[in-house]
Amino acid sequence: MAKKTRNRAGAAGAATGENPRRPCPCGSGKRYKACHGAGDDVIVTRPFAGLAAEPDLVAMREFLPSAVAPLPLREASPVPVTLATVLPGASAALVRPDGEILLGMQVQTRSGDLSADLARALRWAREAEPGSALPVVGPGVGGAEPIRLQDVLDADASLELTLHPDFGWWVAGSDDGAEPAPEVAATLERANAVIMPTEPVVAEGVRAAYWVDTGTKAHLRWVRPEPEDQLMAALARLQARGELALTEDTRYAGAFRAHGLLVPVWDLDRELHVKEWAAPVAAFAARLEAALAGLADEPLTDAERRARDALAGKQVTLR
Incomplete structure (x- = not known):
């Protein structure tokens, strides 16, 4: 049997499913039905x-x-x-x-x-x-x-x-307003106790960006749709210009990869309300879009390549 290869580019470019003979998104080169769709563990x-x-x-x-x-x-x-x-x-x-x-x-x-x-x-x-x-x-x-x-x-x-803010919706509407059973109430209490306050940052040009309070720090976690190479090049360009921070009091903490996308993270001031981050995040979104658009016309400079290498050291991968 031929050895399967894991082609990340194939996974990233997977078909959306309208063709029954579509290739498997794992990148094996086989049809989905004959590969992962058949229970493959790839x-x-x-x-x-x-x-x-x-x-x-x-x-x-x-x-x-x-x-x-x-x-x-x-x-x-x-x-x-x-x-x-x-x-x-x-x-x-x-x-x-x-x-x-x-x-x-x-x-x-x-x-x-x-x-x-x-x-x-x-x-x-x-x-x-x-x-x-x-x-x-x-x-x-x-x-x-x-x-x-x-x-x-x-x-x-x-x-x-x-x-x-909690998991009350687990039981909402299921028993005509009756109080949940004691074991259900205990489960809810345990689940609610570990929730980290999380709210979306609502601003023009901003999507999938979330303010998170971990208890000791506040973060912005922003799921980006761009291919990793493009996004890292644009972030490096901003870093070389001194424009990677959201404000003077914030710090770019790094990024994690999750399911093929990169999620940049910034450390924030916990004292500020999530609404106060709307304007800085929107301004950064505009800078990032401009940096992304300029990549096709202007290759990275030596300083920007060094910045990219430094940023790459602040990345981790999640399954």
């Missing part, structure tokens, strides 16, 4: 490629604590379908008594393709009885026919995220 490094909602999905998977969003399906659903950061018991999916479907992002997985896991969980939920929950998703769940999120989502739609 890791898909950029599972949400081709979707406008990609930055939102990465944020929900990696660091948003309590958030929900209607899933923008290609075809209308007879029941509401809601994407959630985490569900009770870290379930992959659950069906409320009224039929509403909830899909969890922060779950244990048995495959290397998060996109396929979400699509499988959705297909399972559509056939499940009200009140059912799916603890773990993976190959074999929801039928044998391969499916990915790109097959069912509106590729051009972003997510309309709602962030919550």
Whole structure:
């Protein structure tokens, strides 16, 4: 049997799923149905490629604590379908008594393709009885026919995220306003105790940027959709110009890679309200867009290349 290769460029350029003979996004060179769609354990490094909602999905998977969003399906659903950061018991999916479907992002997985896991969980939920929950998703769940999120989502739609300060929505509307059972209340209390306050930075030209209070520091975490090489070159150009900080009192802390995207992080002043960061973040967004646009015409200078190398030392990779 030929040895599989993991081609990151192939993963980043995966097809959106309209062609049944599309190549597998893992980069093996095989058709998806004959590779990862058949239960292969190859890791898909950029599972949400081709979707406008990609930055939102990465944020929900990696660091948003309590958030929900209607899933923008290609075809209308007879029941509401809601994407959630985490569900009770870290379930992959659950069906409320009224039929509403909830899909969890922060779950244990048995495959290397998060996109396929979400699509499988959705297909399972559509056939499940009200009140059912799916603890773990993976190959074999929801039928044998391969499916990915790109097959069912509106590729051009972003997510309309709602962030919550706690997990009260876990039980909201499920028991006609009745108090949750003691064990449910205890689970909620434990979950609420570990939430880090998180709010979106709302500003023109800014998307998927979040203020996070860790208890000792405040950060801006910003999921960027650009290819890593382009983004790092633009950040290096700003660093060489002394324009990488959001304000004089902020510090660029580094970046982490998550599911094929880069997430730059800044240390912020905890005393300032999230709304006070809107203007500095919007101004930085404009500088970054200009730097990105200029890359095609002006190669990096020696100083900018040194800045890029220094910034690369501040990166970590998350699965």
